[in-house]
Amino acid sequence: MTTSDGAAFRQVLDNLGRAIIDGRMAAGDTDTVDAIVARSGASRPVVREATRVLVSLGMLTAGRRVGLRVRPRAEWDLLDPQLIRWRLASPDRETQLDELRGLRLAVEPEAARLTAIRGIGAEELSGIADQLERSTLERDGPAFLDADRRFHALLLAAAGNGMLARLRDVVDEALRERTPGDPAHWQAAPGDIALHREVATAVAARDAERAAVAMRRILAT
């Protein structure tokens, strides 16, 4: 296992990242490499590497004589999966989930439109819709969620836009958060499945508008 490799680095990075995200280090606060070394017990190279990453994520600036300064939230790279994970494990959790929903509502209908225009992946989408139906009949929660994830991931990938495809990993962070076993879920499932099928058939028919509308309805649920 890789449990203990790069552990020092990861832990320092994680601690700093979390401290900034949840406001224990607020925007404008300063700190120094040496202070972090002393606090964390890690060596200087490790701390420096961690701060470099945080600088690259827009969370810190580093200046001689000034030390490390926390940047305002507006400048953080909120689309980085690592940051999303930190936010999901912070008091910001609900906000992060809301924002992910908003982002999906913006991006996925358009991805469905593009995929329909390209007419790509219709068969796979239809196959995944079958799996959605099967897992519903069998009341197999994990299988349902997994199929759902693959459906949306495939759609984003098939749009032929690398940046949209990248959002797959971003929204995946949200989808991974869902837990199976909600009884109310199975009642809503039939309509949900029908909408997924609608997307698949619209893509097969290259009907961009229909695909986008159906996808929007899926996400509006």
Next chain:
Amino acid sequence: MTTSDGAAFRQVLDNLGRAIIDGRMAAGDTDTVDAIVARSGASRPVVREATRVLVSLGMLTAGRRVGLRVRPRAEWDLLDPQLIRWRLASPDRETQLDELRGLRLAVEPEAARLTAIRGIGAEELSGIADQLERSTLERDGPAFLDADRRFHALLLAAAGNGMLARLRDVVDEALRERTPGDPAHWQAAPGDIALHREVATAVAARDAERAAVAMRRILAT
């Protein structure tokens, strides 16, 4: 000036990033820290810090005994502004611009919709539309482009979604690429300005659908 601070680190990071982006180091290729140290002339800590950042950007994996391995493109953090800049300076440039257009087409109409629902920023949007008109009358290209950037940035910020707001910096990379002075531009400007006004008034009227449609038409140009 900060011209020469962190120069060693930045240069190593830039060289490696560019080499990966433009395929001189292809997916699956391996390299070692020591080799990079030898090639670049920089010290080990500097090279290590750069590789840490590239790992965090999803472009590299680091393993003992294996060294550094370039990850496939699908796993790169294509939404990171730094990566976008690298792509814009690579043979991938046109693809990157296309993808940015696609992303805007997905995100900005939805941002307009959300902003309209919240009814926020209508006055500022209207003011920027005025500036668009004024700069058109005066044939002031840079002023026009700047106002246009501020219009779209404000709209993304006003949607109240941090992740959407973050996309402002992402699309800004594209908007910065435009050059003023295209004569054909001024002929299209009146319609463009009218659409911007339409967005502003729709936001003021809290008419989400109208705002989204107008924004979509702006981007479809």
Next chain:
DNA sequence: CTTCTTGAATAGTATGACTATTGGAGGCAC
């Protein structure tokens, strides 16, 4: 042919020293 052992390659970690930059304090001129 398969499985285990062993070794070498390589990233990870640590330490210490030196350099360069820069913000601020204190002094100096006006």
Next chain:
DNA sequence: GTGCCTCCAATAGTCATACTATTCAAGAAG
């Protein structure tokens, strides 16, 4: 008093070196 200049000290940046831990792969053993 005010504003400018000088100098100093704090701090990140850079470098060299050594040691540790991990892991792949070759070779040995069965």
